Amino acid sequence: MPDINKYITNNSISELRSAIDDAEGREVLCIGRISGGLVTKIDVVARGSDSSVAAVIHLANYGDVFIHNHPGSKIDPSDADVEVSSIAARSGVASYIIDNEVSRIYVLVEAMQPPKLSPISNEKMQKLFDADGPLSKILENYEERDEQRIMMAEVISAFNFNKISVVEAGTGTGKTLAYLLPSVAWALKNEERVVISTHTINLQEQILHKDLPIVNKLLPKDFKAVLVKGRNNYICLRKCNMIEEEAELFEDDESIELQQLIDWAFVTKTGDHSDLNFVPKRNVWEKVHATGETCIRARCPFFKDCFVTKARRAAAYAQILVTNHALLFSDIAIRAETGAYSDATILPNYSRIIFDEAHNIEEVATKHFGNMVSRSMCLRTLNLLYRKNNKSNTGAIVLLSARLMKCKNKCGKEKTIEMLLAELLEFANSKVPALRFSISDSFKIIAEKLIDEFPGEKRNIQFRLTDERREGELWKSINSLLLSLTSDMRKFIVKLSRIARDINKLPIEDDKVDGELKIVKSQIEKLGLFIEVIEAVCKEQNGDFVNWLEARINDTFIISSVNRAPLDISESMIKSVYEKFSSIIMTSATLTSRQKFNFWESRIGLDKFKEAQKNLPDEKNKKGVQELILKTPFDFKSQAALVIPKDVDTSFYARGNESNVNGHSLKEAVMSLLKITDGSAFVLFTSYGLLRKTAYEMKNQISSKGMNLLVQGEDSRDVILRRFRAEPNSVLFGTDSFWAGVDVAGEALKSVIITKLPFRVPTEPIIEARTEYIDQNGGNAFIDFSLPLAVIKFRQGFGRLIRSKSDYGMVAILDRRVIEKFYGRWFIQSLPECKQFIGPLDGIIPPAKDFLKEFEL
Numbered sequence: 001m002p003d004i005n006k007y008i009t010n011n012s013i014s015e016l017r018s019a020i021d022d023a024e025g026r027e028v029l030c031i032g033r034i035s036g037g038l039v040t041k042i043d044v045v046a047r048g049s050d051s052s053v054a055a056v057i058h059l060a061n062y063g064d065v066f067i068h069n070h071p072g073s074k075i076d077p078s079d080a081d082v083e084v085s086s087i088a089a090r091s092g093v094a095s096y097i098i099d100n101e102v103s104r105i106y107v108l109v110e111a112m113q114p115p116k117l118s119p120i121s122n123e124k125m126q127k128l129f130d131a132d133g134p135l136s137k138i139l140e141n142y143e144e145r146d147e148q149r150i151m152m153a154e155v156i157s158a159f160n161f162n163k164i165s166v167v168e169a170g171t172g173t174g175k176t177l178a179y180l181l182p183s184v185a186w187a188l189k190n191e192e193r194v195v196i197s198t199h200t201i202n203l204q205e206q207i208l209h210k211d212l213p214i215v216n217k218l219l220p221k222d223f224k225a226v227l228v229k230g231r232n233n234y235i236c237l238r239k240c241n242m243i244e245e246e247a248e249l250f251e252d253d254e255s256i257e258l259q260q261l262i263d264w265a266f267v268t269k270t271g272d273h274s275d276l277n278f279v280p281k282r283n284v285w286e287k288v289h290a291t292g293e294t295c296i297r298a299r300c301p302f303f304k305d306c307f308v309t310k311a312r313r314a315a316a317y318a319q320i321l322v323t324n325h326a327l328l329f330s331d332i333a334i335r336a337e338t339g340a341y342s343d344a345t346i347l348p349n350y351s352r353i354i355f356d357e358a359h360n361i362e363e364v365a366t367k368h369f370g371n372m373v374s375r376s377m378c379l380r381t382l383n384l385l386y387r388k389n390n391k392s393n394t395g396a397i398v399l400l401s402a403r404l405m406k407c408k409n410k411c412g413k414e415k416t417i418e419m420l421l422a423e424l425l426e427f428a429n430s431k432v433p434a435l436r437f438s439i440s441d442s443f444k445i446i447a448e449k450l451i452d453e454f455p456g457e458k459r460n461i462q463f464r465l466t467d468e469r470r471e472g473e474l475w476k477s478i479n480s481l482l483l484s485l486t487s488d489m490r491k492f493i494v495k496l497s498r499i500a501r502d503i504n505k506l507p508i509e510d511d512k513v514d515g516e517l518k519i520v521k522s523q524i525e526k527l528g529l530f531i532e533v534i535e536a537v538c539k540e541q542n543g544d545f546v547n548w549l550e551a552r553i554n555d556t557f558i559i560s561s562v563n564r565a566p567l568d569i570s571e572s573m574i575k576s577v578y579e580k581f582s583s584i585i586m587t588s589a590t591l592t593s594r595q596k597f598n599f600w601e602s603r604i605g606l607d608k609f610k611e612a613q614k615n616l617p618d619e620k621n622k623k624g625v626q627e628l629i630l631k632t633p634f635d636f637k638s639q640a641a642l643v644i645p646k647d648v649d650t651s652f653y654a655r656g657n658e659s660n661v662n663g664h665s666l667k668e669a670v671m672s673l674l675k676i677t678d679g680s681a682f683v684l685f686t687s688y689g690l691l692r693k694t695a696y697e698m699k700n701q702i703s704s705k706g707m708n709l710l711v712q713g714e715d716s717r718d719v720i721l722r723r724f725r726a727e728p729n730s731v732l733f734g735t736d737s738f739w740a741g742v743d744v745a746g747e748a749l750k751s752v753i754i755t756k757l758p759f760r761v762p763t764e765p766i767i768e769a770r771t772e773y774i775d776q777n778g779g780n781a782f783i784d785f786s787l788p789l790a791v792i793k794f795r796q797g798f799g800r801l802i803r804s805k806s807d808y809g810m811v812a813i814l815d816r817r818v819i820e821k822f823y824g825r826w827f828i829q830s831l832p833e834c835k836q837f838i839g840p841l842d843g844i845i846p847p848a849k850d851f852l853k854e855f856e857l
Contacts, residue, residue, distance in 0.1 A: 004105040007096065008032065008039040008067075015042040016067065016102045025071050025100055027053035032065040032096070034111050039065060055084045062092030062114045069098050075106045085109050090349075117190045119160040120182055122153050128181065134218050135177075147630040151178035151587075154628050158583045159186045159352065163624040166358075166597055166606070167587040170632030170832070171799055175587055176203075176211045179354050180320075181218065186352070187319035188221050193350040195321045197328045199357035199364065200741035201718075204322050212320070225320035226311070228347055230327055233273045234311065236290040237302035238515055240265045243287065245512075246402055254284050261288050271307025283380060293522030296514055316348045323347070325355070325364040333368070336576045351582040357741065358586035359792060362569060362603045366766065369572055370565030371533040375443035377561075378530060382436050385496075385523050386428040396523065397428050400516040404503070411507045420506075423499050435492045442485040446478055447551040447560035464548040464765040465537065478549065479538050482562065486531045486538075493524045493531075500524065537562050544568070548765035565766055567773060570605025578609045578623070589632075590740075590795040593788035594826060597627050600792065634802050636832040641851045643812040644819055645669055645841035664841050666755060666814060667698055672841060673753055673812050676849050679707035679729035681751035682744075684797050686758050688713070688735050694755075695733050707731050712738060724748060740796035743803055750809040750852065752801045757815045757827065758793040759786055787823055791830050798831055808855045810848055 004013070012032065019028050019042070029046040032039035046054040050071050060066060066088055070076075075097045077085070085095035085108040092115075095108040128134050129149055136142040151169055158165040159182055169175035183194040198204050204227060212225050240262045257280055265288070268275060273285065290308045303309060315321055331346040355361060386395035401424045408417045450461045453474055469475050500520055503513070537547045545564050552559040566572070577584065593599045601607045610625045647663035664672075674681055679702075685691040695711045702709045708727050710720050712734045724730045725748045732738065739758065760767045771781035779785075801809050818824040819838060835851060837844040 001104055002107060004098070004103060006038075007105055007107065007111075008102075012039045012042050013102045016069075016098065019044045020069050020100050020102070023047045026050055027068055027071065029053045029056065030067045031060050032067050034063055034065060034094075037111065039067070042067075052080070060088065060091070060093040063112060065094035065096055065111055067096045067098060069100050069102075071100055073099070075099050075104055077106060077108055081108065115190075117192075120156045120185050120189065122156045125152060125156060125181060125185065128218050135214075138214055138217055145172075145174055145633050147633055148174035148178045151175055151628070151630055152182060154626060155179045155182045155354075155585055157626070158585050159183075161624065162582045163626055164578060164584045164606070164609075165586070165626045165628065166591065166601070167585065167628045167630065168591040168597070169587055169589060169630045170634075171589050171802060172632050172634045172805070173589075173630050175630075176207060176356070177214065179356070179585055179587065180207070180211055180215050183352075183354060184212075184215050184219060184223050184225075184320060188219070188223055192352060193319060193321060193348060194352045194354065195323065195328060195347065195350050196354045196356065197323055197325050199325050199360040201324075202741060202743065203356060204324065207322055223320065224314075224318040225322060226314045226318045228315050228321050228323040228327065229272070229311070230330070230346065231290040231292055231295075231308050234290045234307040235261065235265045235268070235271045235273070235288050236294070237265055237271075237305060237307070238296070238300050238511075239288045239290075239294075241302065242399060242512055242515065246399055254281065257281060257284050258287065261285070268307075270311075283383065286380065286384065291522060293525060294515070294518045296511065296518060299511060299514065301511060312348075321347055321350065325357075325360060326368060328353070329365055329368040332576050332580075335580070353577075353581055353584050355584070355586040357588055359588040359590050359600065359740070359796070361573075361586070365569045365573065365604070366565050369569060370563065371529075371536075372561050372563045373530045373533045374559065374561035375439060376559070378439045378443075378527075379436060381523050381526050381530075382432055382439070385520065386432045388433075393428070395428075396516050396519040397424055397432075400424065400503070400513070400520060401428075403510065403513045403516055404508075407508050407510050407513060413506055416502075416506065420499060420503055427496060427499065431492055431495065435488055438485055438488045442481050443560045444558060445481060446549060447553075447558040449474060449478060450549060450551040450560070451553060451558075461551045461553075462548050462763065462765050463550070464546065464768060465540070482534050482538050486534050489527055489531050493527050496520070497524055533564065534562050537564050540564070546766050546769040563765070567766075567769055568605075569603075570608050573605040574609050574612070578606070589799055590792050592629060592830075593791045594829060595629065599784075599788035632802075632832060634805060634807075634832075636802060636834040639802055639805075639808045640832075640834040641810040641848060642828075642831070642834050642836045643673070643810050643844055643848050644836070644838045645812070645814065645844060646816060646819065646838065647840045648814045648816065667694065667701075669812075669814050669841055670694070670698065670753060670755070671701060672845060673751065673810075674702065674707060674731060675705065676845060676852065677750040677809070678705075679731045680747065680749055681731050681753055682738060682742075682749065682800055683731060683733050683753045684739055684755060684800075685733065685735050686756045690755070691733050691735055702731055709733065739793060739800070742800055744800070745803040745807055749801065749807075751812065752797065752809070753812045753814065754794070754797050755814050757790055757813075757817055758797065759790045762786070783823075787826060791826050794827050795830050808852070810852065 008016070016030060019030060027048040027050070028044060029048070031043045031045055033041040033043070035041075045056050045059050048054060053068055066085070077097060081095070081097065088095055089109045089112075092112045093109075094111040097106040097108065098104065126149055129144060129152070130136070131142075131144050147169065151167055151173060154165050154167060155178060157163060167175070169178070180196070183196065186192065187194045196207060198207070208225065208227055216222065243258065244262055260278070261280060261284065264276065265271065273289070290306075295308070297303065300306065327346060334345050384396060386393065386397045401421055404417055404421055404424075408414050411417075450463055453463070454461050463469070465475060500517060503517060536545075540547050544567055546567055547564045550559075550561045550563055591597055591600050598607070601610075606625065613622050613625070616622050645664065648666065648669040649663045670683055685694070691712065695709065699709055706729055708730045710724055710730055710732045712720065712732075714720070715723075717737055720732065721742065721744070724732050725744060730748070762768060762771065767786075771785055774781040774785050798811050801807065801811055818827050837847050837851075
């Protein structure tokens with residue numbers, strides 16, 4: 001037995017004894033911080049029983065040590081000790097076992113030194129961008145860009161010195177190559193994976209198919225980069241096989257589409273939903289897509305051919321992982337809860353992240369950390385358990401019953417199986433329909449109550465649960481209804497869980513039974529999560545969350561849901577992101593408001609993190625945060641014109657009365673501006689209702705002028721964009737998703753018309769709650785929140801126009817507030833300097849035409 005004093009200092013031994021005494025001799029888990037090869041500091045992280053303690057392994061850092069005691073005389077490791085210590089060792093964490101007197105020690109894993117990392121040479125990397133350097137030989141008409149060099153130097157610094165870098169890089173900077181080159185160079189040199197996270201699919205495809213192949217030609221070593229998607233993007237071969245074997249159970253209106261998917265599953269190389277040549281119905285895809293809850297991993301007969309396994313294996317061997325913000329935040333949350341090497345993690349281990357399109361972080365994180373339960377979500381879950389069709393009955397309960405029937409005579413438990421089959425049949429015929437009715441009826445009544453409360457509303461009704469509203473009769477009746485629903489759901493899952501446990505105890509060795517049982521259990525877990533969310537909303541006393549009900553009225557059906565979201569994501573970002581990862585680069589063309597990062601950083605908690613870092617006593621542990629603004633290399637003064645008519649009045653739309661228009665109507669202004677460029681225009685709206693109304697009223701007029709009107713919602717965004725690029729004189733009416741992440745270069749886009757300043761709807765529950773919080777804490781919600789949020793969105797819309805040095809055109813703003821209100825200058829000052837034509841509509845059209853004609857000569 002080694003000498004304990006060679007591993008732990010006397011002071012730390014005393015601390016361990018005190019922690020064990022406080023726990024009355026039960027097991028205690030501590031993290032030892034090592035200095036000079038000895039444990040010099042103790043942090044108690046968990047207390048357990050006489051025989052076990054929770055293994056909260058995610059709290060330790062590389063080079064730390066887990067220390068726990070074994071009450072009694074034996075300190076030999078158990079199987080669980082060995083398993084946990086091996087998992088911890090993968091994160092560079094050692095493991096010791098001690099006795100209660102802290103006089104003896106068993107060393108499972110010796111303490112490890114953090115790996116020595118090799119910095120990237122900025123000087124060598126910069127040569128790639130020389131006028132006669134390697135990049136110039138790959139790209140035609142290559143021009144050096146100082147901004148690109150500066151950004152790459154900053155990314156290299158963030159990697160070399162474990163920093164957080166925030167970079168606003170104007171359009172045309174070449175930011176993608178500026179971060180990809182050092183990311184790949186670092187990953188190759190230090191054998192550390194780097195994650196590239198974007199918000200849009202378009203940028204992911206550009207990175208994978210355009211930018212990374214360039215990087216591969218520039219660097220001496222080959223590397224592997226993969227796009228990482230969630231499990232539900234892949235088809236599950238086991239599910240397909242089970243459905244094919246029980247085809248008679250799926251003879252319904254969806255069976256043709258289901259058979260198409262099954263046929264495709266056994267010939268596709270990827271199993272990826274995006275590779276299908278048709279778009280399956282959502283409920284059909286749900287029957288066959290992979291999920292973590294239903295995966296039986298190595299026991300699956302299709303494990304070697306599993307598309308998820310192949311994709312994960314490819315990611316494990318890749319140096320660069322490209323993914324989206326939502327999936328990355330899912331992975332980050334799992335790591336925060338279970339540790340970096342949990343089987344539940346989505347991505348293989350990584351310590352450095354690039355967030356591109358970083359202006360979306362708050363919105364994505366808010367959605368991710370929030371929850372929603374809707375009528376359709378609940379019914380979809382029940383349908384996966386059991387669904388009665390005209391031709392047959394389907395669902396996991398039906399399949400499980402069929403598999404049990406085939407195994408009835410194989411295990412010597414015929415009577416038990418018969419009893420369980422009877423219970424499953426009764427459950428399908430009685431319990432499922434009863435709960436389906438309870439769910440449908442409850443959510444329908446909630447929607448009807450909200451509609452009655454807000455008569456005349458033609459949009460989403462969002463009923464935020466304030467303290468005042470919780471005291472009202474409307475909420476009291478809805479609250480009672482929801483709690484009654486969760487009671488019904490809880491009884492349902494208790495009964496079904498008991499049946500599942502009884503089946504699980506049967507001496508049946510059949511992977512298909514296990515597979516269907518997992519599906520049943522996964523739907524039970526899902527219903528349990530729905531209960532947690534609904535009850536949290538009903539009983540919420542925590543001011544850290546915003547809770548609301550939502551109802552939408554369509555011509556044929558009513559949609560209703562229960563929702564909650566965090567008021568502030570700062571603490572989650574600090575604990576799960578800024579403190580956990582070695583290097584973080586956040587970049588976008590629009591992060592500042594009035595040339596400052598203050599607003600955006602306050603929304604994602606980076607301001608609080610910076611302040612906390614200042615107060616750390618140990619300089620070595622401080623993580624620097626560097627900010628950088630890089631202006632666009634484009635000459636906006638000569639390439640773009642800003643057109644602001646002073647006599648456009650759109651307020652009549654709000655009143656529904658066009659007879660009292662003060663100046664030109666919105667339709668007149670849009671049409672006049674479209675004629676200047678013969679289409680080739682984006683018309684950006686802030687309201688889908690206004691977009692549809694305007695499109696309906698202007699369609700014939702636009703078509704009569706030889707222009708092709710494309711309207712968001714009539715097809716997918718990608719299809720609309722492809723048509724816009726391909727079809728001359730097109731006009732695209734779009735809302736939120738076309739303000740950002742859309743890249744149309746060249747003659748196809750000569751005009752961007754912004755119909756209204758993009759202020760968020762002040763009654764949206766999250767926006768309303770955040771503005772109230774700011775006002776109640778001494779701030780000014782409009783100046784501190786609403787205005788800078790709108791400015792950033794405004795800049796994104798403006799940024800659609802100029803995407804290359806040869807682009808030209810005009811941006812028209814049809815909202816007079818931009819010149820009449822005191823805050824209008826915030827919007828104008830946020831833009832690059834360009835020509836301005838401000839005045840009556842009829843007066844500014846001729847100079848705008850003349851400006852554009854200069855490019856046609």
